[in-house]
Amino acid sequence: MKLTIASGKGGTGKTTISTNLTSLIADMGKNIVLTDLDVEEPNSALFLQTKLSNTKISNKIVPTWESNDCTLCGKCAKNCNFNAIVAMPNEILIFPELCHSCYACSELCPTNSLLMKPTRIGEIKEFETKNFPFIEGRLDLGQEMAVPLISQSIRYTKEKYKNHIMIFDAPPGTSCPVIEASRGSDFVILVTESTPFGLNDLKLAVETMRVLDKNFGVIINRYGIGEISVEEYCLKENIPIITKVKNDKNIAKLYSKGELIYKQIDHFKNSLDEIITFIGDIKCVK
Amino acid sequence: MKIVFTAQGNEWSSSMDARFGRSEMFVSFDENTNELKIITNNETQEMEHGAGLQTSKKVLDLNPDVIITGNGAGEKALKVLKTSGVKMYIGAGDMTLKEAYEAFKNNKLQLQY
Numbered sequence: 001m002k003l004t005i006a007s008g009k010g011g012t013g014k015t016t017i018s019t020n021l022t023s024l025i026a027d028m029g030k031n032i033v034l035t036d037l038d039v040e041e042p043n044s045a046l047f048l049q050t051k052l053s054n055t056k057i058s059n060k061i062v063p064t065w066e067s068n069d070c071t072l073c074g075k076c077a078k079n080c081n082f083n084a085i086v087a088m089p090n091e092i093l094i095f096p097e098l099c100h101s102c103y104a105c106s107e108l109c110p111t112n113s114l115l116m117k118p119t120r121i122g123e124i125k126e127f128e129t130k131n132f133p134f135i136e137g138r139l140d141l142g143q144e145m146a147v148p149l150i151s152q153s154i155r156y157t158k159e160k161y162k163n164h165i166m167i168f169d170a171p172p173g174t175s176c177p178v179i180e181a182s183r184g185s186d187f188v189i190l191v192t193e194s195t196p197f198g199l200n201d202l203k204l205a206v207e208t209m210r211v212l213d214k215n216f217g218v219i220i221n222r223y224g225i226g227e228i229s230v231e232e233y234c235l236k237e238n239i240p241i242i243t244k245v246k247n248d249k250n251i252a253k254l255y256s257k258g259e260l261i262y263k264q265i266d267h268f269k270n271s272l273d274e275i276i277t278f279i280g281d282i283k284c285v286k
Numbered sequence: 287m288k289i290v291f292t293a294q295g296n297e298w299s300s301s302m303d304a305r306f307g308r309s310e311m312f313v314s315f316d317e318n319t320n321e322l323k324i325i326t327n328n329e330t331q332e333m334e335h336g337a338g339l340q341t342s343k344k345v346l347d348l349n350p351d352v353i354i355t356g357n358g359a360g361e362k363a364l365k366v367l368k369t370s371g372v373k374m375y376i377g378a379g380d381m382t383l384k385e386a387y388e389a390f391k392n393n394k395l396q397l398q399y
Contacts (some may be wrong), residue, residue, distance in 0.1 A: 083336020088345050088369050095362055098336050144335070 001167045002158075002285075003279065004185040008205030009198050010172035012191045013221040013245070014038075016255060017275075018169035019047045020262045024272050025165065026131035033161040037181040038171040039122060039137035039149045046258050048134055050127035056156065058137070059118035060148040062096040063106050070113035076105035097144045120148045125157050135159065146177040154184060172209040174201075182209065188216040189242065189275070196225035199233060206239065217278065222247040245275035289390070290314045290345055291383050292355040296324045302386050304356025304379025307338030307363055313383060314348050338363030346370050354378050354386050358398045367399075374398040 005018045015038075022034040036044040046196050063085070076085035084098035085105055096119055106114040122139040137153035139146060141241075148172075159167055170181035188209055192202040202218065209216045218234050223244035234241050245251075246267050254261050262269040292309035294301045303309040312325040325348065332336035341346040344362045345353060350372055358381020359367060367374060379384035389395050 083333060084338050086339050086366050087345075088343070088366070091369065093339075093366060093369070094364075095336070095339060098339075099364070 001187075001279070002168065002185040004033055004168040004170050004182045004188045005191060006170040006178055006188055006205060007172050008174055008201030008203075008245070009190045009192065012193050012198060013193050013219075014170055014260065015044050016169055016190070016251075017191055017219060017221075017245075017272075019044050020165045020179050020260050020268070021272055021275055022134075023048075023129075024262050024269070025276060028058070028276075030165060031161075031163060032119055032165040032167065033135065033157055034169065035135040035137075035157045036169045037137060037150045037152055037153055037177075039139045039146050039153065039162055039177075041081055042136045045127065047237065047255075047260060048127070048129045050134060052125060053128050053133075054126040055267055056124040056126075057120055058122045058124055058149045058152050059104075060096075060099070060216045061101045061116045061144065062099040062119050063094055064116040064117050065092045065094055066113050067091070071111060073087040073110065073243060075267055076109055077095050077217065079104045079108050082147070100145070101148065113220050121145065124149070124153050124197070126156075126160075135162075146171065147180045150177055150180045154181070156278065174204045177203075178213065179208065181213055182214060182236045185214070187279070188214050189219055191219045191221055192218055192230055193222045194220055194224075194228065194230045199230045200228070202230060202231070206237065206249060215285055217242045219275070220244045239280070243271040244280045245271045287317045287352065288318070288348070288350045289387070290348055290350040291378075291386060292353075296322075298384040298387075299382055301381060302354075302356055302378050302381050306353075306355045306359045307341045307355065307361060307367075308362060309341065309355070310383065312324070312348075314350060315387070332379060337363075339366055342366035350360045353394065354390055355396055356380070364399060 005014045007014050022032055027034045030115050077085040077087040082098050082100050084095045086093040106116050121143045125136050128132045135157050138148045142154040168181055171177045194197040217240040219242050224247040251261050262272050291313045291337055292303040293313045294303045294310050308330050309327055311327050314323045338360045353374045358376040376398045377396045
């Protein structure tokens with residue numbers, strides 16, 4: 001089973017839910033793996049005691065300019081949909097950060113002057129923790145393209161742990177990185193909070209998941225602050241509310257110390273139990 | 287000397303646009319002929335990424351000696367601009383075109399590169 005924890009709004013508790021849920025399920029003796037796909041700012045590791053066990057370099061394929069036969073016709077720049085190539089009067093400038101590795105420039109170059117070569121964008125690291133394997137994708141500084149690394153991190157997880165329950169901690173937002181982190185999963189949990197900001201971004205996330213034709217449910221975090229509009233929205237839209245995690249300053253205190261919450265706060269563990277019961281009901285889509 | 291301004295309007299009294307890559311338009315002024323020319327920049331408003339690069343290319347096609355703008359160009363745009371000998375002056379984002387031109391003439395603007 002592949003489960004993505006996403007949110008829309010940032011800071012609603014994706015990582016808190018991901019790390020605690022994975023650890024609790026591992027405590028129950030299940031085979032489970034957690035993968036941090038927030039590759040622009042991965043932080044799950046902060047809450048786990050980790051020991052590095054494997055590192056894999058992540059590359060993406062980008063063009064390099066071979067000037068010998070180039071006539072500076074500029075077709076490469078015109079064909080690039082991502083503004084990654086600028087044809088100057090005396091040279092072709094390539095900006096690998098913007099390249100989507102579509103090969104159009106290279107394939108359509110009349111003089112074969114653009115060769116596609118791998119370039120490093122980040123790392124996939126695997127760690128041992130006390131009770132489960134943990135994988136993290138981390139983009140290098142200055143890299144802008146999260147999707148290839150997210151996709152490679154998912155593939156790494158699936159190849160190595162295909163019989164495990166896979167939990168994917170997604171990046172915030174509703175754009176390409178979130179879509180990549182969600183589209184292969186059996187179920188998506190959207191973590192939100194009962195505030196106007198939470199509701200606004202939840203609606204965007206729900207729209208995204210509906211376009212992707214994903215099954216999803218909602219966790220309302222910091223329940224008790226703000227207002228009831230998120231609940232009303234979920235009821236109206238027939239979206240299952242998996243659990244409501246009570247607003248509790250002690251959770252924030254443990255979080256700030258990088259500690260797992262469920263071991264010390266009962267109502268939080270009860271919420272995780274509700275999630276586990278809910279997950280048990282999800283059918284695995286092959 | 288040919289000077290290109292990032293602008294929000296097409297007259298000397300118009301406000302400068304502090305942005306380079308996504309500037310609303312460009313006004314080029316040729317000191318030899320006193321000619322003011324307007325260049326629109328609508329296409330970059332829609333671009334998710336790489337607006338600065340395309341803008342740089344477009345501005346260089348005008349063959350200016352100097353660019354006057356507000357915040358300056360980003361790292362990638364600078365790579366394109368630096369393939370030419372153009373000089374970029376910044377800090378004129380809150381001025382009118384006329385004020386920006388005078389500030390440049392009186393050496394009051396900061397050279398970005």
